[in-house]
Amino acid sequence: MTDSTAGPQPGDNEPTGDLFSDLSAHASGAGDEPAETRHRVIGTPPPAEARSLLKTPPPGAPGGPPVPRQRELPADPDDPVSAKRAERVVVACFLIATLAGLGFIAAYLIFQVHSVTNVLHSNLALGSTMGLAFLALAVGAVIWVRRLMPTVELTELRKPLRSSPEDRAAFAETFEEGAEASQFTKRPMVRRALIAATVPVALAPIVLLRDLGPLPGTKLDHTVWRKGMRLLNYGANTPIRPADFSSPGGMITVVPDGFQDDFNALAKAAVIIIKFAPNVIEFSARPEPGKVVQNWTVDNIVAYSKICTHVGCPAALYEHTTHHILCPCHQSTFDAARGAQVIFGPATRALPQLPMTVDAQGYLVARHDFIEPVGPSFWERGPS
Amino acid sequence: MRPITARRRHPAAGYAVVLLGLMLAGLSYAAITDGSASATAHSVTGQAQISEGRTIFLQECSSCHGLYAQGTPGVAPSLIGVGAAAVDFQVSTGRMPAKEPVAEQPRKPVALKPQQIHALAAYIASLGGGPPIPSSADVSQVGANAGVGQQLFVADCAQCHNFVGAGGALTYGKYAPPLTKSTPRQIFEAMLTGPEAMPVFNNTTITPQQKRDIIAYVTQTRAEPNPGGFSLGRVGPVTEGLVTFLGLLLFMVLAALWITAKHGKAHD
Numbered sequence: 001m002t003d004s005t006a007g008p009q010p011g012d013n014e015p016t017g018d019l020f021s022d023l024s025a026h027a028s029g030a031g032d033e034p035a036e037t038r039h040r041v042i043g044t045p046p047p048a049e050a051r052s053l054l055k056t057p058p059p060g061a062p063g064g065p066p067v068p069r070q071r072e073l074p075a076d077p078d079d080p081v082s083a084k085r086a087e088r089v090v091v092a093c094f095l096i097a098t099l100a101g102l103g104f105i106a107a108y109l110i111f112q113v114h115s116v117t118n119v120l121h122s123n124l125a126l127g128s129t130m131g132l133a134f135l136a137l138a139v140g141a142v143i144w145v146r147r148l149m150p151t152v153e154l155t156e157l158r159k160p161l162r163s164s165p166e167d168r169a170a171f172a173e174t175f176e177e178g179a180e181a182s183q184f185t186k187r188p189m190v191r192r193a194l195i196a197a198t199v200p201v202a203l204a205p206i207v208l209l210r211d212l213g214p215l216p217g218t219k220l221d222h223t224v225w226r227k228g229m230r231l232l233n234y235g236a237n238t239p240i241r242p243a244d245f246s247s248p249g250g251m252i253t254v255v256p257d258g259f260q261d262d263f264n265a266l267a268k269a270a271v272i273i274i275k276f277a278p279n280v281i282e283f284s285a286r287p288e289p290g291k292v293v294q295n296w297t298v299d300n301i302v303a304y305s306k307i308c309t310h311v312g313c314p315a316a317l318y319e320h321t322t323h324h325i326l327c328p329c330h331q332s333t334f335d336a337a338r339g340a341q342v343i344f345g346p347a348t349r350a351l352p353q354l355p356m357t358v359d360a361q362g363y364l365v366a367r368h369d370f371i372e373p374v375g376p377s378f379w380e381r382g383p384s
Numbered sequence: 385m386r387p388i389t390a391r392r393r394h395p396a397a398g399y400a401v402v403l404l405g406l407m408l409a410g411l412s413y414a415a416i417t418d419g420s421a422s423a424t425a426h427s428v429t430g431q432a433q434i435s436e437g438r439t440i441f442l443q444e445c446s447s448c449h450g451l452y453a454q455g456t457p458g459v460a461p462s463l464i465g466v467g468a469a470a471v472d473f474q475v476s477t478g479r480m481p482a483k484e485p486v487a488e489q490p491r492k493p494v495a496l497k498p499q500q501i502h503a504l505a506a507y508i509a510s511l512g513g514g515p516p517i518p519s520s521a522d523v524s525q526v527g528a529n530a531g532v533g534q535q536l537f538v539a540d541c542a543q544c545h546n547f548v549g550a551g552g553a554l555t556y557g558k559y560a561p562p563l564t565k566s567t568p569r570q571i572f573e574a575m576l577t578g579p580e581a582m583p584v585f586n587n588t589t590i591t592p593q594q595k596r597d598i599i600a601y602v603t604q605t606r607a608e609p610n611p612g613g614f615s616l617g618r619v620g621p622v623t624e625g626l627v628t629f630l631g632l633l634l635f636m637v638l639a640a641l642w643i644t645a646k647h648g649k650a651h652d
Contacts, residue, residue: 083499235536236594244588249581252590255537274583316543319554326555330541333555346556359633 014337070257073150087148091139100133105138117192157220219379221373223269225254227352229272231303231364239363242299249320253306256366267374268374270306271354272325272365274336275299280323287371289350290341296355298364304340307375308332312349325351349378393467395645399638408633425535430506437507440500444481453511459485466577467514468505469643473573475501477566486582487557515576515586522592523568533601537593540585548605554581568599 077083107125112118163171179185230239231254240254250273261266278300284291292302308327309314313335315327324343326336332345340351352374355367373381399411441453448460455462464473474480480491496504505517538547546552549563558581572595578584590598 086491146643169601235539236590237533240589245586246582246588247578247586249584250586250589251540252585314543317552317554317560318583319558320578320583322555322583328552369611 019345022178043213049064057186068243072154073152076327077148077150080351086143090140090144090148093136093143097133097136097140100136101130102132106128107304111321117302160171188223220268220375220378222369223267223374224259224262224371225271225366226264227366227368229366230359231255231356231366232257232260234270239268241362242301242358242364243299243362245273245364246299248275248300249319250275251316251320253316254303254364264338267312268307270314271303272306272318273301273303274318274323275301286355288339290338292337292339293353293355296353296367298356298358301356301364302336304334304336304351305354305374308347309342309349309351309374310345310376312375315351398635398641402634433503433506435509436500436505437503437505437510440496440504441507444496445504448482448485453508463508465512465514466508466510468502468517469515469573470579471505471508472501472517472530472576473570473579474566475504477570479579488554488559488561500602516572518569518572518576518592521570523594523596525568525603528593528596528600530593530597530600530604532599533599536590537598537601540590541598544582548608549602563602566602568596568603569594571599571602614617 022250041228052263104126107122107129111122111125113122115336136222146246184191231242232238234253234255237255237260239257240252245252249271254273255266256269259269280291281297281300281302282290283294283297285294287293296303304317304325306314308329310327310330310332313327313329315332317326317327317328318324319326322327323335323337325336325340326332327334327345327347330346333343334340334347334351335343339353342350352370357367359365388389417464434480435455435581441449445453449463450460453463453646458478460475471480474489475496476494476498478494480496482489484494508514509516526624536550537545537549541549544552544560545563546560551560551562560582566574572592575585575590575598576581576587585595
């Protein structure tokens with residue numbers, strides 16, 4: 001015992017030396033010992049008066065701390081037997097956490113990660129040991145709080161936030177002194193140069209907004225489909241003869257010849273073609289809602305844009321029994337036999353029909369581009 | 385008082401009920417998702433086989449499809465001209481004979497023997513052509529290119545069947561079935577004949593070689609490992625993450641209940 005402030009000497013009124021010893025000393029009326037000799041639990045802050053720069057008035061005086069009250073927290077749990085049991089559980093949990101933490105280190109050393117399978121094993125071992133360690137720590141802490149610590153409601157009175165007039169005056173004085181001493185007020189060239197330096201830095205992010213452009217212009221209004229461009233069976237990338245695509249109920253995805261690997265082009269130009277049995281399609285001579293333009297079909301084969309008019313998902317779930325085209329994203333449903341008009345879902349416009357014909361070799365080709373923009377609505381497209 | 389009644393107010397009773405409910409839900413789901421079937425044999429024609437098929441048809445099929453396979457409007461389609469491949473697909477997957485008219489006939493145990501299926505197929509084929517049952521050479525996986533198959537599958541099949549063949553929903557109770565149990569011959573027949581709402585992919589649109597490539601992709605994808613341990617329909621880590629998230633959410637709720645529970649406090 002070389003440290004005179006270390007705590008109670010043998011024979012003091014401190015049989016346990018535990019967390020509540022200060023309070024029990026106060027409660028028993030023996031609390032006149034100086035603050036320096038009190039216990040401090042490791043990790044807790046020092047008493048408030050030890051940290052304060054101002055002199056604290058004595059307890060009970062105006063502006064000073066209140067008089068120490070009677071104890072607020074009970075010293076021990078009500079049921080010592082139950083508390084003892086809880087103590088053992090808490091210790092067991094913390095021991096499990098210790099072992100799991102050691103297991104984590106061991107797992108790191110044992111499982112090497114030179115192949116995919118080893119990485120799986122390593123991840124599993126590291127994750128489960130770390131998870132167990134945290135879980136056991138948390139469970140132990142909760143049991144500690146629930147079974148050993150007291151549950152008491154405390155009321156803490158609020159103090160006025162405004163500083164005293166003396167403090168405010170002192171602060172203003174200090175601030176002015178500092179401003180003067182820093183030469184900020186005395187050397188305007190330095191001050192103005194500093195302000196000038198901040199302006200370009202503040203403007204820089206605004207300049208970066210230019211990267212959001214350039215504006216799309218008319219790019220959204222048309223696709224790469226052109227007159228005479230062949231329809232390729234996507235994936236196989238072969239042209240299609242109507243005589244080959246001959247089974248009613250057939251449907252395939254087609255792409256414009258020459259753009260089968262250009263995903264930017266295909267994002268708008270992907271098309272599905274559907275073969276119907278005779279007398280199923282509702283034809284009309286000119287584009288009109290709910291009808292298929294007869295001139296744009298070949299042998300009851302119709303081509304529609306694959307890009308949903310709602311938000312541009314690939315709408316290609318085709319039920320040949322009902323001739324419905326579904327979009328998988330939001331269940332928009334289009335009637336393929338009636339100009340792909342919307343019959344369900346959030347889409348508001350029919351899928352545009354691609355005008356088709358056959359070329360000299362008998363392959364399906366486009367007559368020309370779609371007559372309206374494909375895909376979802378955009379600001380410049382206007383209504384409908 | 386019986387023990388279970390006496391303990392229903394026990395602090396752990398609530399947790400036990402929640403866990404029991406979850407386990408029941410999981411077990412009942414596992415119980416209703418099982419079943420398998422397959423059937424293959426050589427296609428033979430002959431008058432005796434056709435008449436045997438006619439007999440089977442009258443016993444098993446005619447109540448819905450009609451005595452002359454002409455179909456019943458609103459109940460069952462005409463089978464004239466659908467071909468032997470359609471019959472083999474429907475019967476070898478157990479979809480036909482159907483138990484009841486539903487939006488989508490499920491795969492179930494096969495009701496007929498392979499030679500009965502072939503006799504039935506021969507009878508339907510004799511009524512008016514249609515694609516024949518593909519031969520073993522047609523569905524052979526020797527030299528099939530799963531890479532080409534993947535491109536074709538993604539372009540024309542994945543929108544309904546999911547990009548690894550896990551299946552997906554359609555309208556009014558119809559669905560695109562998972563391809564996890566389909567044999568190569570059944571996949572070939574399905575593309576060729578377009579069962580139920582499925583589009584037709586005839587041999588001049590998707591060639592037999594391209595069909596073999598697609599089959600190679602579908603069957604080889606089944607062997608891909610599942611890093612998460614559970615496949616969850618092979619729809620990727622999003623679903624696994626969601627299930628983990630929901631499971632842990634439940635755990636957190638139970639933990640929060642426990643932390644704030646009134647029972648067993650040190651100082652009440």
